[in-house]
Amino acid sequence: MAAAARHEQSGLCERDRTNLKRFSSWFLLFALTFVLAVIFLGPTDGGLGQTPPWRFVLAILPLLPGYFASRAYLKFLKEADELIRNVHYEAASKSFILVILLGIVYSLASQVFGEWEDAGAILWVIASVAYQVNYRRAWRRFDV
Amino acid sequence: MYSRLRRLRTERRWSQAALGEKLGVSRQTINAIEGGKYDPSLPLAFAIARLFKLPIEKIFDPDKTGAEEDLTQSGSG
Numbered sequence: 762m763a764a765a766a767r768h769e770q771s772g773l774c775e776r777d778r779t780n781l782k783r784f785s786s787w788f789l790l791f792a793l794t795f796v797l798a799v800i801f802l803g804p805t806d807g808g809l810g811q812t813p814p815w816r817f818v819l820a821i822l823p824l825l826p827g828y829f830a831s832r833a834y835l836k837f838l839k840e841a842d843e844l845i846r847n848v849h850y851e852a853a854s855k856s857f858i859l860v861i862l863l864g865i866v867y868s869l870a871s872q873v874f875g876e877w878e879d880a881g882a883i884l885w886v887i888a889s890v891a892y893q894v895n896y897r898r899a900w901r902r903f904d905v
Numbered sequence: 906m907y908s909r910l911r912r913l914r915t916e917r918r919w920s921q922a923a924l925g926e927k928l929g930v931s932r933q934t935i936n937a938i939e940g941g942k943y944d945p946s947l948p949l950a951f952a953i954a955r956l957f958k959l960p961i962e963k964i965f966d967p968d969k970t971g972a973e974e975d976l977t978q979s980g981s982g
Contacts, residue, residue, distance in 0.1 A: 773931075774931075842934055843934060844930070844934040845934075847943070902942070903942050
């Protein structure tokens with residue numbers, strides 16, 4: 762059951778760091794394609810994103826890196842130390858609940874105040890920040 | 906959950922990192938279990954019991970909470 766040497770501060774071993782790097786790369790690519798899609802599909806852009814085939818391509822463009830980012834994240838969780846996995850589960854579930862609640866509030870509020878075109882991107886940023894905050898809070902709670 | 910892990914480890918003069926390495930978990934996991942802040946999974950609890958050659962119930966007690974030193978202090982005070 763002996764494991765490879767772990768990093769003292771993070772508790773991550775070499776395999777965990779490799780898995781995280783793979784996830785980060787795919788996630789970065791996902792973020793870039795998502796931002797590109799938002800920009801080019803926006804109403805202000807008059808070119809590429811306005812013709813039907815390109816609109817479809819842009820809309821599904823983030824799916825592929827998103828799929829590989831999800832797979833890399835699940836692999837990291839599966840192989841990580843159990844406390845670290847617990848901390849990530851907690852961060853993921855709390856940020857997921859927050860985004861679901863905000864999504865419900867937005868869907869109701871948009872009936873009253875109208876739709877906000879950047880809502881998807883903002884929710885995505887909130888989810889990322891909430892994940893980081895809850896991750897740090899969980900670490901502190903375990904006092905490690 | 907109450908745990909005697911810290912006492913068992915220090916009796917053998919093992920560091921938390923060394924014990925973590927023997928069990929395939931991080932030092933942080935050992936620290937959290939010893940501090941009574943994290944309950945180990947069943948496979949890890951069995952691995953700990955096997956390593957110390959003790960029954961699980963001699964190491965962990967689900968009816969008590971907190972770290973071993975907390976119980977010692979409250980018992981002596």
